[in-house]
Amino acid sequence: MTGKGKRERGKVLLEVRDLHASVEGREILRGIDLTVRAGEVHAIMGPNGSGKSTLAQVLAGHPAYTVTAGRVLYEGHDLLGMAPEARAREGVFLAFQYPVAIRGITNAYFLRSAVNAIRKHKGVEELGPVEFMDALEEKLKAIGWDSSYLSRPVNEGFSGGEKKRNEILQLAVLDPKLAILDETDSGLDIDALKTVAQTVDKLRRPDNATVLVTHYDRILTHIEPDVVHVLAGGRIVKSGGKELARELEEKGYDWLREEAVVT
Amino acid sequence: MTDVPDRTAPYVADFEAFARNGASGAPDWLKELREGAIGRFAELGFPTMKQEEWRFTSVAPIADQRFILAHAPGSPGPSGTPVGLPAPSDIERLCLGAGPRVVFVDGRHAPTLSTPADLVGGARAGSLAAALRTDAGGELARAHLARHARWRDSAFAALNTAFLADGAFVHVPADVTLERPLEVVFVSTGRARSEGPLVSHPRSLIVVERGARAAVVETYAALSDGVYWTNAVTEVVVGAGAWAELYRVQREGPHSFQVATTHSRQDRDSYLGLHVVTLGAALARHDIDAVLDGAGAELILNGLYLLGGAQHADHHTVIDHAQPHCASHEFFNGVLAERSHGVFTGRIIVRPGAQRTDSKQTNNNLLLSTEARADSQPQLEIYADDVKCTHGSTVGPIDQMQLYYLRSRGLTPEAARSILTYGFGAEILDRMRHPVVRDRLDRLVRERLA
Numbered sequence: 001m002t003g004k005g006k007r008e009r010g011k012v013l014l015e016v017r018d019l020h021a022s023v024e025g026r027e028i029l030r031g032i033d034l035t036v037r038a039g040e041v042h043a044i045m046g047p048n049g050s051g052k053s054t055l056a057q058v059l060a061g062h063p064a065y066t067v068t069a070g071r072v073l074y075e076g077h078d079l080l081g082m083a084p085e086a087r088a089r090e091g092v093f094l095a096f097q098y099p100v101a102i103r104g105i106t107n108a109y110f111l112r113s114a115v116n117a118i119r120k121h122k123g124v125e126e127l128g129p130v131e132f133m134d135a136l137e138e139k140l141k142a143i144g145w146d147s148s149y150l151s152r153p154v155n156e157g158f159s160g161g162e163k164k165r166n167e168i169l170q171l172a173v174l175d176p177k178l179a180i181l182d183e184t185d186s187g188l189d190i191d192a193l194k195t196v197a198q199t200v201d202k203l204r205r206p207d208n209a210t211v212l213v214t215h216y217d218r219i220l221t222h223i224e225p226d227v228v229h230v231l232a233g234g235r236i237v238k239s240g241g242k243e244l245a246r247e248l249e250e251k252g253y254d255w256l257r258e259e260a261v262v263t
Numbered sequence: 264m265t266d267v268p269d270r271t272a273p274y275v276a277d278f279e280a281f282a283r284n285g286a287s288g289a290p291d292w293l294k295e296l297r298e299g300a301i302g303r304f305a306e307l308g309f310p311t312m313k314q315e316e317w318r319f320t321s322v323a324p325i326a327d328q329r330f331i332l333a334h335a336p337g338s339p340g341p342s343g344t345p346v347g348l349p350a351p352s353d354i355e356r357l358c359l360g361a362g363p364r365v366v367f368v369d370g371r372h373a374p375t376l377s378t379p380a381d382l383v384g385g386a387r388a389g390s391l392a393a394a395l396r397t398d399a400g401g402e403l404a405r406a407h408l409a410r411h412a413r414w415r416d417s418a419f420a421a422l423n424t425a426f427l428a429d430g431a432f433v434h435v436p437a438d439v440t441l442e443r444p445l446e447v448v449f450v451s452t453g454r455a456r457s458e459g460p461l462v463s464h465p466r467s468l469i470v471v472e473r474g475a476r477a478a479v480v481e482t483y484a485a486l487s488d489g490v491y492w493t494n495a496v497t498e499v500v501v502g503a504g505a506w507a508e509l510y511r512v513q514r515e516g517p518h519s520f521q522v523a524t525t526h527s528r529q530d531r532d533s534y535l536g537l538h539v540v541t542l543g544a545a546l547a548r549h550d551i552d553a554v555l556d557g558a559g560a561e562l563i564l565n566g567l568y569l570l571g572g573a574q575h576a577d578h579h580t581v582i583d584h585a586q587p588h589c590a591s592h593e594f595f596n597g598v599l600a601e602r603s604h605g606v607f608t609g610r611i612i613v614r615p616g617a618q619r620t621d622s623k624q625t626n627n628n629l630l631l632s633t634e635a636r637a638d639s640q641p642q643l644e645i646y647a648d649d650v651k652c653t654h655g656s657t658v659g660p661i662d663q664m665q666l667y668y669l670r671s672r673g674l675t676p677e678a679a680r681s682i683l684t685y686g687f688g689a690e691i692l693d694r695m696r697h698p699v700v701r702d703r704l705d706r707l708v709r710e711r712l713a
């Protein structure tokens with residue numbers, strides 16, 4: 001993939017148009033427009049409760065959210081018409097802000113089931129436990145984990161930071177086309193943040209894209225975004241270059257909210 | 264209930280015949296024990312749902328039938344008639360294959376189906392009936408039998424004690440370590456007599472003396488789909504500093520009834536892992552009475568019930584912290600499909616003076632259908648003040664958030680559901696220390712959930 005020379009704009013991977021979504025009858029997303037091309041990293045920032053996770057979950061197919069208007073195309077196909085597992089198999093991955101614990105199921109078993117579900121879909125031979133462990137070795141090393149995490153139940157009793165790293169491990173193992181990371185940098189100490197950021201950065205390729213939901217400028221010094229968006233009140237109220245992130249950290253969101261109150 | 268005494272009458276009559284004939288050679292202490300027990304059974308009668316301890320379980324299906332004592336004295340037992348014995352391959356199929364085995368058919372020892380256990384250090388594993396005929400075995404039995412099981416409070420344990428004749432006898436002398444688990448297998452033929460279906464009363468005694476280490480696997484299984492009743496009692500005695508594991512696998516036949524008591528008593532600094540897997544029987548009731556009777560003792564009580572159809576299984580556990588500095592960790596998971604009904608009662612008693620008790624109890628129930636039902640009742644009775652006791656229980660269908668999480672990783676809803684269901688079992692299996700036993704049980708659980 002090297003030697004492509006000067007950056008050409010990749011093809012459109014995700015296209016969100018006038019997306020409205022509500023939960024329990026309350027409208028949270030009120031007209032989102034977003035275009036993500038292959039090879040790009042987008043950062044989404046915004047105040048608490050502005051709808052960042054809602055957007056992420058709607059893209060992944062969370063059943064609690066109802067899309068009331070708008071459309072989403074993923075590689076030109078109607079994403080919203082696809083079941084969550086179909087989205088995953090086609091390369092959409094969401095690192096959850098609050099990863100879910102699953103009793104009794106080891107991380108290794110969970111990861112292998114996920115990998116094999118996708119391999120089966122692609123018509124590639126499924127991996128046995130031993131082959132899978134071999135393939136996992138280096139990914140574990142990359143996030144600075146030993147294999148003891150693999151024999152523990154999924155996220156059960158994990159610290160906040162461990163859960164986030166576990167999402168990144170899944171990201172590394174599943175190697176999606178569109179990765180949406182919902183505050184994966186929160187709750188990580190400085191070293192962990194660096195490892196996680198490096199892992200994400202290493203996974204960057206011209207044919208995939210990352211949407212990073214974050215409150216902090218720091219992760220963006222490791223993973224340089226192409227675009228920074230501000231989501232407030234269920235809309236993207238401002239988009240800009242990476243310098244916008246710094247500005248937001250310094251000034252907060254209030255100055256934007258004033259700009260955005262047009263409802 | 265005016266008709267309750269009538270229901271006990273046939274058993275009292277059977278007892279008289281039993282005491283007159285085959286059991287008459289017993290030592291005096293045993294005769295007295297049996298006499299007392301049948302009297303107690305007649306007094307207590309079959310329990311009814313009006314009794315607190317039985318509020319979720321009706322034993323009418325047992326009480327309303329007339330069960331005939333399997334291999335009653337005079338009738339040919341399995342050792343007398345090898346013709347009626349099951350094939351060794353049938354037994355093998357039911358074994359976990361982890362170590363030497365002692366086999367019982369309809370409650371009576373079947374030496375030809377058992378594998379000779381050449382045990383180290385004078386340890387013994389065999390039939391209680393045989394042990395009772397020896398001096399040393401008789402002494403040991405006398406010292407422990409019926410000392411532990413609370414048969415005075417339980418009609419079923421009393422009835423078992425009245426008909427006490429055979430079952431497993433395991434003795435591991437002080438400081439002896441058994442490397443391989445001992446397998447004790449109780450199979451029921453499901454054959455009925457013209458007068459009615461059979462009942463057996465297996466009675467087992469497991470004594471692991473101070474500093475000894477041993478694991479025992481107890482399996483209850485059926486060779487046919489016939490109607491029968493198993494009324495079992497097992498007493499486990501764990502000496503000071505000893506380490507013991509008891510795995511109990513209940514895979515009785517689909518039309519059978521099982522009522523059982525497992526009673527354990529632990530001395531100081533001992534460890535006991537009690538692992539229970541309940542898969543079978545139309546109606547099952549299992550009482551577990553665990554007494555931590557020496558400072559520093561540790562108990563893991565780890566159970567799983569997987570039920571389907573119209574199965575009903577009631578686990579009634581009592582953990583008695585009688586001494587300070589003991590720890591008990593109790594985990595019971597239930598997976599309930601179709602119209603099945605799981606009942607869990609977890610009573611924890613912390614006696615006055617049992618300071619520094621560390622006790623944890625959880626019971627999680629997964630309902631796989633809207634008609635399945637689970638009742639979970641924790642009961643804490645704490646009479647000491649410096650203790651740490653936690654408990655929690657859940658009853659509910661598959662968690663939607665977990666389901667979605669798995670789907671978001673590419674798993675179909677069916678695969679996700681099956682993984683989440685298996686997780687309820689795996690959580691319990693993971694606490695089993697013996698790898699071979701755990702793997703075999705894992706396979707059983709997977710087969711069952713498939």
Ligand SMILES: Nc1ncnc2c1ncn2[C@@H]1O[C@H](COP(=O)(O)OP(=O)(O)OP(=O)(O)O)[C@@H](O)[C@H]1O
Nearest residue numbers: 023024028047048049050051052053054055064097
């Ligand atoms: N499942 C839900 N049920 C009810 N309300 C919800 C649900 N999910 C989100 N909301 C509400 O929708 C709004 C937006 O929530 P969302 O989680 O998208 O915010 P966010 O921008 O991700 O915030 P944060 O920065 O705190 O993560 C909030 O008011 C929240 O309470």
Ligand SMILES: [Mg+2]
Nearest residue numbers: 052053054097
């Ligand atoms: Mg959020």
